[in-house]
Amino acid sequence: MAEAAESPGDRETVSPRPLFAGLSDISISQDIPIEGEITIPMRSRSREFDSSTLNESVRNTIMRDLKAVGKKFMYVLYPRKSNTLLRDWDLWGPLILCVTLALMLQRGSMDGEKDGGPQFAEVFVIVWFGAVTITLNSKLLGGNISFFQSLCVLGYCILPLTLAMLICRLVLLAEPGPVNFMVRLFVVIVMFAWSIAASTAFLADSQPPNRKALAVYPVFLFYFVISWMILTFTPQ
């Protein structure tokens, strides 16, 4: 910095200027802060060591996690190219969504005859093993995303389909008929497309560019199966 204080015109002079000679001209304005701490950057999170979060109240812990989950929900609903879902991955959101979806898809198994609806365990297993399979597939195709990051993204992108399930449930309260079915079909298709768009926005960057289609196809199948389960759900 001291040497840079020389003006370019000085280059023609033969005699070297002493160090710090130009510093007398430099004045530091008051609004540039030059104080701070010299710290080794440990982690990018602002969280302190874990022992200090043990003493906070349960409400604080839960609210912090819920806020993180809610923030990620917003990212899914308005998908932009951002790294938040990948960087701060967590599996709370996928768990909440999966449990909600499985509960809503469960038929009351009162009568043993018509027991063909998906039960809780079935939906749960489909979602998690489907996500694991897609993750393995994308890793084998050469993606550079970690296992849990991919699980996190796939789980969060079920949110549109869960909303579709809620809407379908409400629509099914009305009278059944072809109009009913068309409305539900439309809603499910829109949410299905939204899920795929959201997950592609997050996952596509981690794949080699010429293999994106290979990685997206199983995601398409996965959300197709879930959408199909939602669409064909009829409460008894």
Added chain:
Amino acid sequence: MATTAVPGGGTRSGAGPEWGGFEENIQGGGSAVIDMENMDDTSGSSFEDMGELHQRLREEEVDADAAAADEEDGEFLGMKGFKGQLSRQVADQMWQAGKRQASRAFSLYANIDILRPYFDVEPAQVRSRLLESMIPIKMVNFPQKIAGELYGPLMLVFTLVAILLHGMKTSDTIIREGTLMGTAIGTCFGYWLGVSSFIYFLAYLCNAQITMLQMLALLGYGLFGHCIVLFITYNIHLHALFYLFWLLVGGLSTLRMVAVLVSRTVGPTQRLLLCGTLAALHMLFLLYLHFAYHKVVEGILDTLEGPNIPPMQRVPRDIPGVLPAARLPATVLNATAKALVVSLQSH
């Protein structure tokens, strides 16, 4: 196992910057000389001491290293307790060996990189292989090339599972001892893996030149025809259409697989055995998938069973005394048999 020692004394020559190296040596093994300087009078279990030592070292990584230096300094004093030191080092060896073995085993079995070369495909390649799986090649004089990849077959099996689910839903199939998804996955994966293994075994008996991976890939791509046929006929319920597609599309993909196998087998008996088995299994599987999960028009079944019973009701009335766990295949077989009879009667 080479006896490596902890050269604590050796690396303590420079106090400050060497401590990182000291910890590395503890965990990574050092020179082959037992350092007689580091004697200590220890009592109790050396293994636990080692564990404690490792734990302490790990904790002290976060804190200042000077504290660790002072503590370690205080321990290795004088020539006392040679036995204690030796047993401590032996325990250290065992710890590290165990840890190494465990991590090696884990990286061997949990390593999905074993499968990575089989997924090294481009979309254009997958597309061309899908189309080629429907085109039988006549040249049987020298072995035809089979692409040994697993991405295409795996995706096709999953697609078949999805189509099967669709078919089961539209036919209002009721599965009693199981779930829809479980049945679909079990059927498709069971066919792919089971029939591949069986044909590979027959190929071994018939001296055909084909590896397990190639057989998996071949059969997997052969399911492409099944996917097409089922996708169309689960939505358009016409028996004549199904038979036409069964012969045409199913036949084409079977012919392709048969041609590849014939080109890799020598001898007419062997060729007949191998290809006959594969053709029969492949075509019959398509037939089974269609009829087991196909919606039959209500009136036709009524003529068989009586007017009051709804169609495709999978109550096992016909095979009494069957264990509950076996009801599912029994009911499905019943329905298949009935459907076959129905279709034969209606033609």
